[in-house]
Amino acid sequence: xxxxxxxxxxxxxxxxxxxxxxxxxxxxxxxxxxxxxxxxxxxxxxxxxxxxxxxxxxxxxxxxxxxxxxxxxxxxxxxxxxxxxxxxxxxxxxxxxxxxxxxxxxxxxxxxxxxxxxxxxxxxxxxxxxxxxxxxxxxxxxxxxxxxxxxxx
Ligand SMILES: [Zn+2]
Numbered sequence: 001x002x003x004x005x006x007x008x009x010x011x012x013x014x015x016x017x018x019x020x021x022x023x024x025x026x027x028x029x030x031x032x033x034x035x036x037x038x039x040x041x042x043x044x045x046x047x048x049x050x051x052x053x054x055x056x057x058x059x060x061x062x063x064x065x066x067x068x069x070x071x072x073x074x075x076x077x078x079x080x081x082x083x084x085x086x087x088x089x090x091x092x093x094x095x096x097x098x099x100x101x102x103x104x105x106x107x108x109x110x111x112x113x114x115x116x117x118x119x120x121x122x123x124x125x126x127x128x129x130x131x132x133x134x135x136x137x138x139x140x141x142x143x144x145x146x147x148x149x150x151x152x153x
Contacts, residue, residue, distance in 0.1 A: 012125065019117050022125040024051035024134040029121060035113035042116065046150065051134040057127065059146040062120050069119035076111065077104050 012022070021027035027048035032040040047054045056062075084090065084100045091097075108115075131137060 012130065016121045016125050017118055019121040021048040021051060021053050021055075022121075022128040023053040023131050023139060024048060025130060026050050027053075029055055029124070030117060035117050038113065041113045042120075044120070047139070051131075052139040053128060053134075054139065054142045054145075055124065056145060056150050057124075057142045058144060059149055062123065065116075065119040065123035068122045069115055072115050072119060073108055076108065076115075080104050080107055 012025075015022065015025045019029045021029060027045075027050035029044055029048075030040075031043045031045055035041050044055050046056065081090075081100060081104070084103070088096060088099070090100065
């Protein structure tokens, strides 16, 4: 049972961006890997196929991921502003700032599908910790779920 410890789990932050289960860091959270298949972008498994961790741990759980999504959007915008300022440049005497705003809006729209997924992944990782003994210890079942509303947000 030393496999996961000996091999060393991948860093948590990388797993968040790869949308892996936070408990075992191996199982996929989303059914279809490609986030740009828009019909299935937000289709999640009910639980991790490897360790059994529930992904919808309470009704409306992923409403909170909008805070993460907002933060990601700001971080991407600031990073893009810096890149833009150092390459194209920003000035008060012309319209370059507005070009940045337009380009940033397009960038955020294009990045929306993976951002929504990463936001859910990060949000779940706030509440579910990595367990190196995930193979032997069963995952906790969520206390309350609403089967009718699963995957509805
Ligand atoms: Zn798992």
